[in-house]
Amino acid sequence: MTVSLSGVHILVDDPDASLAFYQDVLGFTKLFEAENGGFRWITLATPTQPEIQIVLEQPHGGRSQESGDQLAALLAKGELQMVNFRTDDLDATFEKVAAADSAEILQEPADQPWGQRDAAFRDPAGNLIRIAQA
Template sequence: MTISLSHVHVLVDDPDAALAFYRDTLGLEVRNEIENDGFRWITLSTADQPEIEIVLSQPHAGVSKEDGDARAALLAKGELPGVLFRTDDLDGTFEKVRAVGNAEILQEPTDQFWGVRDAAFRDPAGNMVRISQA
Protein backbone atom coordinates (compact mmCIF):
# COMPACT_ATOMS: atom_id res chain seq x y z
CA MET A 1 0.00 0.00 0.00
CA THR A 2 1.29 3.48 -0.91
CA ILE A 3 0.13 6.68 0.76
CA SER A 4 1.25 10.10 -0.41
CA LEU A 5 0.37 13.68 0.37
CA SER A 6 -2.17 15.16 -2.03
CA HIS A 7 -3.62 18.43 -0.69
CA VAL A 8 -3.03 20.87 2.13
CA HIS A 9 -5.71 23.44 3.02
CA VAL A 10 -4.80 26.98 4.01
CA LEU A 11 -7.62 29.21 5.23
CA VAL A 12 -7.61 32.78 3.92
CA ASP A 13 -10.01 35.64 4.44
CA ASP A 14 -9.16 37.43 1.16
CA PRO A 15 -8.59 35.04 -1.76
CA ASP A 16 -7.20 37.78 -4.00
CA ALA A 17 -4.60 38.88 -1.44
CA ALA A 18 -3.67 35.24 -0.79
CA LEU A 19 -3.36 34.60 -4.52
CA ALA A 20 -1.07 37.61 -4.88
CA PHE A 21 1.17 36.18 -2.14
CA TYR A 22 1.23 32.48 -3.05
CA ARG A 23 1.16 32.88 -6.85
CA ASP A 24 2.78 36.23 -7.57
CA THR A 25 5.28 36.44 -4.71
CA LEU A 26 6.18 32.78 -4.04
CA GLY A 27 5.69 31.61 -7.62
CA LEU A 28 3.18 28.80 -7.12
CA GLU A 29 1.09 27.88 -10.15
CA VAL A 30 -2.73 27.97 -10.14
CA ARG A 31 -4.11 24.53 -10.98
CA ASN A 32 -7.81 25.15 -10.38
CA GLU A 33 -10.21 27.79 -9.14
CA ILE A 34 -13.80 27.08 -8.18
CA GLU A 35 -16.57 29.34 -6.93
CA ASN A 36 -19.55 27.95 -5.03
CA ASP A 37 -22.14 29.66 -2.83
CA GLY A 38 -20.14 32.89 -2.86
CA PHE A 39 -16.85 31.26 -1.79
CA ARG A 40 -13.69 30.47 -3.75
CA TRP A 41 -11.30 27.55 -3.60
CA ILE A 42 -7.99 28.13 -5.35
CA THR A 43 -5.64 25.21 -5.85
CA LEU A 44 -1.93 25.87 -6.40
CA SER A 45 1.23 23.80 -6.60
CA THR A 46 4.91 24.18 -7.30
CA ALA A 47 6.45 23.27 -10.64
CA ASP A 48 8.70 20.72 -8.91
CA GLN A 49 5.88 19.02 -6.98
CA PRO A 50 2.69 19.38 -9.05
CA GLU A 51 1.14 16.38 -7.31
CA ILE A 52 1.03 18.23 -3.96
CA GLU A 53 -1.60 20.96 -4.05
CA ILE A 54 -2.26 23.82 -1.66
CA VAL A 55 -5.93 24.74 -1.47
CA LEU A 56 -6.72 28.31 -0.44
CA SER A 57 -10.23 28.40 0.99
CA GLN A 58 -12.30 30.80 3.05
CA PRO A 59 -13.20 30.02 6.67
CA HIS A 60 -16.96 29.80 6.04
CA ALA A 61 -16.74 27.70 2.85
CA GLY A 62 -18.49 24.37 3.14
CA VAL A 63 -19.15 24.51 6.88
CA SER A 64 -21.83 25.77 9.25
CA LYS A 65 -21.90 29.43 10.26
CA GLU A 66 -20.76 28.50 13.76
CA ASP A 67 -17.80 26.47 12.49
CA GLY A 68 -16.93 29.19 9.97
CA ASP A 69 -17.01 31.80 12.72
CA ALA A 70 -14.71 29.66 14.86
CA ARG A 71 -12.28 29.19 11.95
CA ALA A 72 -12.37 32.91 11.14
CA ALA A 73 -11.62 33.78 14.77
CA LEU A 74 -8.62 31.43 14.84
CA LEU A 75 -7.40 32.82 11.52
CA ALA A 76 -7.71 36.40 12.78
CA LYS A 77 -5.63 35.49 15.86
CA GLY A 78 -2.95 33.77 13.75
CA GLU A 79 -3.57 30.50 15.60
CA LEU A 80 -4.00 28.09 12.68
CA PRO A 81 -1.22 25.70 11.68
CA GLY A 82 1.15 27.18 9.13
CA VAL A 83 2.70 25.88 5.96
CA LEU A 84 6.39 25.12 5.39
CA PHE A 85 8.19 25.44 2.08
CA ARG A 86 11.71 24.58 0.98
CA THR A 87 13.79 26.57 -1.51
CA ASP A 88 17.26 26.32 -2.97
CA ASP A 89 17.74 30.10 -2.53
CA LEU A 90 16.45 31.24 0.86
CA ASP A 91 18.09 34.65 0.74
CA GLY A 92 16.72 35.37 -2.75
CA THR A 93 13.24 34.19 -1.78
CA PHE A 94 13.34 36.26 1.41
CA GLU A 95 14.38 39.39 -0.48
CA LYS A 96 11.57 38.89 -3.00
CA VAL A 97 8.99 38.57 -0.21
CA ARG A 98 10.43 41.65 1.51
CA ALA A 99 10.44 43.68 -1.72
CA VAL A 100 6.86 42.83 -2.64
CA GLY A 101 5.71 43.72 0.87
CA ASN A 102 2.56 41.59 1.04
CA ALA A 103 3.68 39.50 4.01
CA GLU A 104 4.64 40.36 7.56
CA ILE A 105 8.26 39.39 8.19
CA LEU A 106 8.61 37.49 11.45
CA GLN A 107 12.15 36.19 11.10
CA GLU A 108 14.93 36.97 8.67
CA PRO A 109 16.98 34.03 7.34
CA THR A 110 18.51 32.38 10.39
CA ASP A 111 20.61 29.29 11.08
CA GLN A 112 18.56 27.27 13.55
CA PHE A 113 20.10 25.08 16.27
CA TRP A 114 18.32 22.00 14.84
CA GLY A 115 20.37 22.33 11.64
CA VAL A 116 18.14 24.18 9.20
CA ARG A 117 18.37 27.72 7.84
CA ASP A 118 14.94 29.31 7.51
CA ALA A 119 12.85 32.48 7.50
CA ALA A 120 9.30 33.12 8.73
CA PHE A 121 6.43 35.30 7.51
CA ARG A 122 2.72 35.81 8.01
CA ASP A 123 0.78 35.66 4.77
CA PRO A 124 -1.89 38.33 4.13
CA ALA A 125 -4.41 36.29 6.16
CA GLY A 126 -2.05 35.91 9.12
CA ASN A 127 -0.99 32.27 8.53
CA MET A 128 2.56 31.36 9.52
CA VAL A 129 4.72 30.58 6.48
CA ARG A 130 8.22 29.23 7.02
CA ILE A 131 10.68 28.76 4.19
CA SER A 132 13.84 26.75 4.68
CA GLN A 133 16.97 26.31 2.58
CA ALA A 134 16.99 22.98 0.75
Protein backbone atom coordinates in the same frame (compact mmCIF):
# COMPACT_ATOMS: atom_id res chain seq x y z
CA MET B 1 1.01 -0.04 0.21
CA THR B 2 2.27 3.52 -0.35
CA VAL B 3 0.72 6.64 1.12
CA SER B 4 1.83 10.11 0.07
CA LEU B 5 0.80 13.71 0.61
CA SER B 6 -1.53 15.01 -2.09
CA GLY B 7 -2.67 18.36 -0.75
CA VAL B 8 -2.70 20.98 1.97
CA HIS B 9 -5.52 23.45 2.70
CA ILE B 10 -4.68 26.97 3.82
CA LEU B 11 -7.45 29.19 5.19
CA VAL B 12 -7.53 32.73 3.80
CA ASP B 13 -9.88 35.65 4.34
CA ASP B 14 -9.15 37.43 1.03
CA PRO B 15 -8.73 34.94 -1.84
CA ASP B 16 -7.49 37.58 -4.29
CA ALA B 17 -4.76 38.91 -1.98
CA SER B 18 -3.68 35.38 -1.08
CA LEU B 19 -3.66 34.24 -4.71
CA ALA B 20 -1.50 37.22 -5.66
CA PHE B 21 0.94 36.40 -2.86
CA TYR B 22 1.24 32.66 -3.47
CA GLN B 23 1.30 33.04 -7.25
CA ASP B 24 3.25 36.25 -7.84
CA VAL B 25 5.57 36.25 -4.82
CA LEU B 26 6.17 32.55 -4.09
CA GLY B 27 5.84 31.40 -7.71
CA PHE B 28 3.05 28.83 -7.37
CA THR B 29 0.97 27.96 -10.41
CA LYS B 30 -2.81 28.30 -10.30
CA LEU B 31 -4.38 25.01 -11.39
CA PHE B 32 -8.07 25.81 -11.02
CA GLU B 33 -10.64 27.69 -9.03
CA ALA B 34 -14.12 26.75 -7.84
CA GLU B 35 -16.91 28.80 -6.32
CA ASN B 36 -19.92 27.62 -4.36
CA GLY B 37 -22.33 29.65 -2.27
CA GLY B 38 -20.22 32.79 -2.64
CA PHE B 39 -17.03 31.13 -1.39
CA ARG B 40 -13.93 30.26 -3.43
CA TRP B 41 -11.37 27.48 -3.43
CA ILE B 42 -8.19 28.12 -5.39
CA THR B 43 -5.88 25.22 -6.12
CA LEU B 44 -2.16 25.88 -6.66
CA ALA B 45 0.96 23.78 -7.08
CA THR B 46 4.69 24.41 -7.11
CA PRO B 47 6.71 23.80 -10.27
CA THR B 48 8.93 21.28 -8.43
CA GLN B 49 6.07 19.31 -6.82
CA PRO B 50 3.07 19.61 -9.15
CA GLU B 51 1.49 16.50 -7.63
CA ILE B 52 1.01 18.25 -4.25
CA GLN B 53 -1.84 20.73 -4.35
CA ILE B 54 -2.17 23.76 -2.10
CA VAL B 55 -5.81 24.83 -1.72
CA LEU B 56 -6.62 28.34 -0.57
CA GLU B 57 -10.07 28.27 1.02
CA GLN B 58 -12.26 30.63 2.99
CA PRO B 59 -13.24 29.76 6.56
CA HIS B 60 -16.99 29.71 5.85
CA GLY B 61 -16.78 27.73 2.60
CA GLY B 62 -18.56 24.39 3.01
CA ARG B 63 -19.00 24.84 6.76
CA SER B 64 -21.72 25.88 9.15
CA GLN B 65 -21.88 29.54 10.12
CA GLU B 66 -20.70 28.66 13.63
CA SER B 67 -17.72 26.61 12.46
CA GLY B 68 -16.79 29.21 9.85
CA ASP B 69 -16.94 31.94 12.49
CA GLN B 70 -14.68 29.94 14.81
CA LEU B 71 -12.12 29.33 12.05
CA ALA B 72 -12.26 32.98 10.94
CA ALA B 73 -11.56 34.07 14.52
CA LEU B 74 -8.56 31.74 14.76
CA LEU B 75 -7.28 32.96 11.38
CA ALA B 76 -7.63 36.59 12.50
CA LYS B 77 -5.60 35.82 15.64
CA GLY B 78 -2.90 33.96 13.67
CA GLU B 79 -3.59 30.81 15.69
CA LEU B 80 -3.85 28.22 12.90
CA GLN B 81 -1.15 25.64 12.23
CA MET B 82 1.95 26.85 10.42
CA VAL B 83 2.82 25.76 6.90
CA ASN B 84 6.40 24.75 6.05
CA PHE B 85 7.91 25.16 2.60
CA ARG B 86 11.44 24.76 1.28
CA THR B 87 13.32 26.60 -1.42
CA ASP B 88 16.57 26.13 -3.30
CA ASP B 89 17.53 29.79 -2.57
CA LEU B 90 16.30 31.01 0.80
CA ASP B 91 17.91 34.44 0.56
CA ALA B 92 16.37 35.22 -2.85
CA THR B 93 12.96 33.90 -1.74
CA PHE B 94 13.10 35.94 1.46
CA GLU B 95 14.03 39.11 -0.44
CA LYS B 96 11.05 38.61 -2.75
CA VAL B 97 8.70 38.12 0.22
CA ALA B 98 10.11 41.15 2.04
CA ALA B 99 9.85 43.35 -1.07
CA ALA B 100 6.22 42.35 -1.70
CA ASP B 101 4.95 44.27 1.35
CA SER B 102 2.03 41.81 1.66
CA ALA B 103 3.66 39.63 4.33
CA GLU B 104 4.64 40.36 7.91
CA ILE B 105 8.27 39.37 8.41
CA LEU B 106 8.80 37.49 11.68
CA GLN B 107 12.34 36.17 11.23
CA GLU B 108 15.01 36.84 8.65
CA PRO B 109 16.95 33.83 7.32
CA ALA B 110 18.85 32.23 10.20
CA ASP B 111 20.54 28.97 11.14
CA GLN B 112 18.33 27.02 13.54
CA PRO B 113 19.45 24.75 16.42
CA TRP B 114 17.61 21.83 14.77
CA GLY B 115 19.99 21.99 11.82
CA GLN B 116 18.23 23.91 9.10
CA ARG B 117 18.36 27.49 7.89
CA ASP B 118 14.96 29.13 7.52
CA ALA B 119 12.89 32.32 7.66
CA ALA B 120 9.41 33.02 9.01
CA PHE B 121 6.61 35.38 8.04
CA ARG B 122 2.83 35.71 8.01
CA ASP B 123 1.06 35.55 4.66
CA PRO B 124 -1.60 38.18 3.78
CA ALA B 125 -4.22 36.21 5.78
CA GLY B 126 -1.98 35.97 8.86
CA ASN B 127 -0.93 32.32 8.48
CA LEU B 128 2.50 31.49 9.90
CA ILE B 129 4.78 30.36 7.06
CA ARG B 130 8.32 29.04 7.47
CA ILE B 131 10.55 28.56 4.44
CA ALA B 132 13.71 26.51 4.80
CA GLN B 133 16.77 26.22 2.61
CA ALA B 134 16.54 22.90 0.74
